[in-house]
Amino acid sequence: xxxxxxxxxxxxxxxxxxxxxxxxxxxxxxxxxxxxxxxxxxxxxxxxxxxxxxxxxxxxxxxxxxxxxxxxxxxxxxxxxxxxxxxxxxxxxxxxxxxxxxxxxxxxxxxxxxxxxxxxxxxxxxxxxxxxxxxxxxxxxxxxxxxxxxxxxxxxxxxxxxxxxxxxxxxxxxxxxxxxxxxxxxxxxxxxxxxxxxxxxxxxxxxxxxxxxxxxxxxxxxxxxxxxxxxxxxxxxxxxxxxxxxxxxxxxxxxxxxxxxxxxxxxxxxxxxxxxxxxxxxxxxxx
Numbered sequence: 218x219x220x221x222x223x224x225x226x227x228x229x230x231x232x233x234x235x236x237x238x239x240x241x242x243x244x245x246x247x248x249x250x251x252x253x254x255x256x257x258x259x260x261x262x263x264x265x266x267x268x269x270x271x272x273x274x275x276x277x278x279x280x281x282x283x284x285x286x287x288x289x290x291x292x293x294x295x296x297x298x299x300x301x302x303x304x305x306x307x308x309x310x311x312x313x314x315x316x317x318x319x320x321x322x323x324x325x326x327x328x329x330x331x332x333x334x335x336x337x338x339x340x341x342x343x344x345x346x347x348x349x350x351x352x353x354x355x356x357x358x359x360x361x362x363x364x365x366x367x368x369x370x371x372x373x374x375x376x377x378x379x380x381x382x383x384x385x386x387x388x389x390x391x392x393x394x395x396x397x398x399x400x401x402x403x404x405x406x407x408x409x410x411x412x413x414x415x416x417x418x419x420x421x422x423x424x425x426x427x428x429x430x431x432x433x434x435x436x437x438x439x440x441x442x443x444x445x446x447x448x449x450x451x452x453x454x455x456x457x458x459x460x461x462x463x464x465x466x467x468x469x470x471x472x473x474x475x476x477x478x479x480x481x482x483x484x485x486x487x488x489x490x491x492x493x494x495x496x497x498x499x500x501x502x503x504x
Contacts, residue, residue, distance in 0.1 A: 391456030
């Protein structure tokens with residue numbers, strides 16, 4: 218039976234003695250963990266051999282690692298409240314990650330989360346909203362998961378716990394030959410060439426730094442020539458992907474802070490989900 222967990226404020230003072238000096242370091246930390254782990258840490262610290270350099274570096278490591286660390290509050294809770302029950306998932310429209318269709322989401326993350334719910338024999342209740350609305354609801358434990366093409370950033374970490382990145386989008390340059398040319402025609406030099414890209418983008422300045430001219434396009438997928446976009450988007454629209462990496466985005470989902478059991482289960486599922494790049498290409502090509 219799981220032991221009761223507790224939050225402990227522990228003051229650990231390590232005193233090192235040698236013939237020349239006395240070095241004392243106090244490490245204050247607040248950390249939540251179970252009683253067995255706490256006892257093991259105490260035994261470990263009490264049995265350390267006194268060695269000036271070794272122990273000093275150990276103290277520095279402990280202080281840097283544990284200061285301000287907050288471990289999920291319900292590490293020992295099981296999934297019984299969710300398995301066979303309901304998952305409350307907040308989604309915001311962001312194709313092809315989440316696509317809105319007759320109030321029911323589809324898209325890459327909707328597919329991943331439906332499959333995850335199946336592994337728990339749980340039903341899903343979807344809630345639509347803006348990213349800010351959903352993260353605020355998540356903060357107050359009104360939702361279990363939030364998805365919608367979220368990328369790891371400071372705002373998410375302030376309001377919620379993010380999964381480990383389950384996919385990294387690489388923004389790069391693609392090329393499509395003019396219709397009068399063969400598809401194998403070599404692209405023109407990038408410098409001083411126009412590069413089409415959508416109005417909402419994160420690579421405008423990077424393209425300028427490469428010596429090219431970024432051109433905002435309402436329909437970049439129809440471009441003949443250079444275009445910037447995610448690799449899966451370029452492949453879905455028939456562009457030849459080049460080696461010019463412009464930016465990377467790490468995709469995550471968000472959960473309430475402290476939901477450790479759910480976090481572990483979801484991360485395990487996400488990282489066993491096969492080729493997401495191919496799935497994204499199919500979804501983009503179908504739109």
